[in-house]
Amino acid sequence: MRVMVLVKATVDSEQNMQPKLEDLAAMGRFNDELRAAGILRMADGLKPSSYGKRVAFDGADRTVIDGPFAVTTELVxxxxxxxxxxxxxxxxxxxxxxxxxxxxxxxEIRPLYEMSDLE
Known part of the structure; x- marks a missing residue:
């Protein structure tokens, strides 16, 4: 089973506050454990939403929306x-x-669709 594990944004992460070195080291050790267990397929951090864009679709229309985006707890x-x-x-x-x-x-943990789910 494949799952996407989403770290939700906070006010601090949206303000581009960098983690402490000891926190980075702890997360690095955790990622090493995931690799050793054969579970980790990919991992990365995202820049704050102020660096991002959204594209809204309405039929044939496309509207580009610049970040930052509201409702921090809904961001990744x-x-x-x-x-x-x-x-x-x-x-x-x-x-x-x-x-x-x-x-x-x-x-947040979300399962990915597998081909068997779509048959």
Whole structure:
């Protein structure tokens, strides 16, 4: 089962506040554990939404919207792509993750569609 693990943005991440070196080291160790377990497929952090753009679709019309975007808690600051046996394994790994932000934060786990889901 493939899952996208989404680190939700915070006010701090949207202000481009950089993590402390010890927090980066802890996350690096966690990523090393994911690699060693054969779970990690990809991981990266995203720049704040002020660097981003959205394209809104309405029929044939396209409208480009410049960031930053409102509702910080609905934004994503980083992600992992994991291959796990089931959602319980994904939850177990997320519980072991160091807090990805300096204060309160959330991580969302979403399964990807597999070909068997579409048949």
């Amino acid at each position: 600051a980083g992600f992992w792509l994991w291959e796990v046996k089931d959602m319980e394994e994904a939850v177990s790994w997320v519980k072991r993750c160091p807090n990805p932000m300096p204060g309160p934060s959330e991580i």
